[in-house]
Amino acid sequence: RLNKVSLAIRNVLRTPDILCMVEVEKLAVLQAIATKVNTDAVAAGDPNPNYQAYLVEGNDVGGIDVGFLVKSARVTVASVTQYGLTDTYINPTTGLPELLNDRPPLVLNGTFIKPGCTTSDAITVIVNHLRSLNGIDDVGSNGVRVRAKRQAQAEFLANLIQGFQTTDPTA
Numbered sequence: 001r002l003n004k005v006s007l008a009i010r011n012v013l014r015t016p017d018i019l020c021m022v023e024v025e026k027l028a029v030l031q032a033i034a035t036k037v038n039t040d041a042v043a044a045g046d047p048n049p050n051y052q053a054y055l056v057e058g059n060d061v062g063g064i065d066v067g068f069l070v071k072s073a074r075v076t077v078a079s080v081t082q083y084g085l086t087d088t089y090i091n092p093t094t095g096l097p098e099l100l101n102d103r104p105p106l107v108l109n110g111t112f113i114k115p116g117c118t119t120s121d122a123i124t125v126i127v128n129h130l131r132s133l134n135g136i137d138d139v140g141s142n143g144v145r146v147r148a149k150r151q152a153q154a155e156f157l158a159n160l161i162q163g164f165q166t167t168d169p170t171a
Contacts (some may be wrong), residue, residue: 002036009037009069015049015111020127022103025057027055030067037069048071049118056082066127071136072093076120077110083160093141100152103129105160124164124171128157 009015015037024030030053042048054077070077084104088097095097105128112118130153135146164171 002032002091003005005033006036006040009033010041010044010046015041015046015071017071017074018108018123018125019051020125021055021067021069022129023064024055024067025063026057026065027053027067030069032090034069035155052077054080054106054108056080056104057105058082058085059099059103064103064129066103066106066129068106068125068127070110072109075110075123077108079091079107079109081107081109083107084156087156089149090147093145098149100149100156102131105159107164116156119123122170126157126161128153128156 003020009019013019021030021033024033027109034051034053037051038048050072052072053067053069055065058065060170066081082104083106087100087104089100090096091098103120105126108123108125108127110123112123131146133150135142135148136142136150138146
């Protein structure tokens with residue numbers, strides 16, 4: 001799997017400056033991906049992207065999370081913050097609160113150096129992985145729950161982004 005991921009990042013995506021990663025088990029796995037891509041790039045005669053891994057554990061019962069791979073030579077990371085870890089929504093089938101975000105969004109704030117420039121610009125990147133579509137069309141309570149959770153997650157994310165833009169209109 002590491003070989004396939006490395007090839008895809010290097011040959012298909014062309015080693016972007018920031019990669020938003022989903023379905024990652026833990027930080028150690030993301031670090032292994034970064035190491036593999038960095039090593040393979042050098043072995044292929046390409047510049048070392050020097051990817052750094054960022055991941056914060058979430059609530060997913062399957063243990064998957066979201067994270068970032070960041071080229072440290074081009075992007076300076078000021079912070080990576082997880083939002084919504086303990087937020088809840090009301091499950092319409094039970095009327096009870098449940099955790100909203102299985103894989104809470106991560107927000108990267110930093111600066112980015114444009115190619116050919118010596119100055120940097122502020123950058124904010126959000127990686128999110130909303131609840132899957134599995135069961136969304138189910139008849140009965142499961143479909144209702146899935147649709148309600150996805151809607152609540154989308155509203156949470158929209159409000160998060162709106163809050164950033166209200167606080168800093170240049171974000």
